[in-house]
Amino acid sequence: MPVSAVAQASPAGVGTTYTIGELAREFDLTTRAIRFYEDCGLITPQRSGRNRVYTGRDRTRLKLTLRGKRLGLTLAEVKELVDMYESPRDTLPQLKKFLVVLGAHRAQLEQQMADLQATLEEVRAHEKEARRLLAEGERRR
Amino acid sequence: MPVSAVAQASPAGVGTTYTIGELAREFDLTTRAIRFYEDCGLITPQRSGRNRVYTGRDRTRLKLTLRGKRLGLTLAEVKELVDMYESPRDTLPQLKKFLVVLGAHRAQLEQQMADLQATLEEVRAHEKEARRLLAEGERRR
DNA sequence: GGCTCGATTGACGTTTACGTCAAGTGTAGC
DNA sequence: GCTACACTTGACGTAAACGTCAATCGAGCC
Structure with missing residues (x-):
């Protein structure tokens, strides 16, 4: 139990x-x-x-x-981020470093967002075309 | 050269x-x-x-x-997808399978999009808060 | 001809992220 | 007391994605 x-x-x-x-x-x-x-x-x-x-x-x-x-992050990267979110940020240097790391992380996420959007658009275009061909094929039977 | x-x-x-x-x-x-x-x-x-x-x-x-x-795809997954995009789809079964695989791929991408948006929002919120604290700290000196 | 630079194959090494036993412990139910 | 089940540690194995030599080759340059 x-x-x-x-x-x-x-x-x-x-x-x-x-x-x-x-x-x-x-x-x-x-x-x-x-x-x-x-x-x-x-x-x-x-x-x-x-x-x-x-x-x-x-x-x-x-x-x-x-x-x-x-x-797509490694476990080490995840740890770094999660730890950082929970770490103290009560001094100015800590705060500034926090912002730097956050900025880098955000840049990576935005790159990934761009990759993702491009890929999704391609997939959707392919799907649309494939469905068109399928409908055409079904009609012709 | x-x-x-x-x-x-x-x-x-x-x-x-x-x-x-x-x-x-x-x-x-x-x-x-x-x-x-x-x-x-x-x-x-x-x-x-x-x-x-x-x-x-x-x-x-x-x-x-x-x-x-x-x-975050593996090379094998990439190969499967890229090959599929270049493969012939001139028969109905091929076309249908193509659509199935595409659908699965799109579902994964959409999950990832959700993950990405959630993470980006968190990062931006943290950044905003950190910048606020930083400005406050600078003012108080 | 000698030198450097870039390319080639081959083989072994490395990191990440677990999987897969093996062997033991603790608790619950019959 | 026996069995079953969930949990424990420890050790070794493995697939993916390259890194890192080593030895060799060919083309261009002085």
């Missing part, structure tokens, strides 16, 4: 925790992958005895990780 | 060819990478003696390859 169904009779929602298996099912991952993300420092679950206990924060970081992967 | 400057006194533009070094410089790749793409079947240059000769078509496929990579 999953930990969260028993050990958590908390105020409904807040303080919810997850086992590795629950997260694996939810995000369609193997437990091996999740542990690997931990090795990379992407998530740092607590322990209940030997077992890992994941919080909502871990879940969020996992979500961000998967989104980053879908965008 | 590059091949294309000598061996090609052709009608200006049409029939232009490139050496591996020229393409490497243009796209900021190593020659090793370009030869590797050839091993994967992504480009199939002709030969002049032992040397590879790349045509405009090769250049286009190389461009598409790099765009695919920026979008």
